[in-house]
Amino acid sequence: MDIDQIDFQILRLLTENSRVQWKDLGEKIHMTGQAVGNRIKKLEDSGVIKAYSLIIDEMKLGLIFTAFVIVHMKSANHDAFIRFIKDRKEVVEAHRVSGQGCYHLKLKVKSQDQLNQLLNKLLDHGNYNLNLSIQEIKQQHSLNSILQ
Numbered sequence: 001m002d003i004d005q006i007d008f009q010i011l012r013l014l015t016e017n018s019r020v021q022w023k024d025l026g027e028k029i030h031m032t033g034q035a036v037g038n039r040i041k042k043l044e045d046s047g048v049i050k051a052y053s054l055i056i057d058e059m060k061l062g063l064i065f066t067a068f069v070i071v072h073m074k075s076a077n078h079d080a081f082i083r084f085i086k087d088r089k090e091v092v093e094a095h096r097v098s099g100q101g102c103y104h105l106k107l108k109v110k111s112q113d114q115l116n117q118l119l120n121k122l123l124d125h126g127n128y129n130l131n132l133s134i135q136e137i138k139q140q141h142s143l144n145s146i147l148q
Contacts, residue, residue: 001046066133070101081125
């Protein structure tokens with residue numbers, strides 16, 4: 001699917017507020033609500049828009065600790081590790097990386113005990129380095145940087 005400037009405008013506005021009415025979105029980009037809806041449907045059908053999400057204040061839900069873990073694998077077979085991290089709700093992001101370590105994980109946990117339990121199980125797969133977040137400075141969807 002070819003994405004034009006209007007599609008990029010729609011994506012940018014949806015990134016800011018995915019619950020915006022098509023009519024209101026259309027007014028901002030000088031289109032009818034129906035035309036905007038048709039474009040959004042095409043973006044969804046082509047897989048450009050994969051899902052809509054909700055940003056939650058995790059601290060208010062008790063997810064007090066954010067940890068960043070660099071994993072150094074014990075073996076070349078990573079299948080069991082990948083299954084492990086996919087099954088763990090505490091792992092909110094996982095990236096296979098070049099450079100330091102094999103994987104970088106972002107964890108959200110309610111307690112230090114919960115973090116320790118996860119880290120102990122992680123040792124079955126490899127060693128790790130741990131960094132705890134002390135303050136979130138910025139959270140931005142990556143799409144914003146290319147849609148400016």
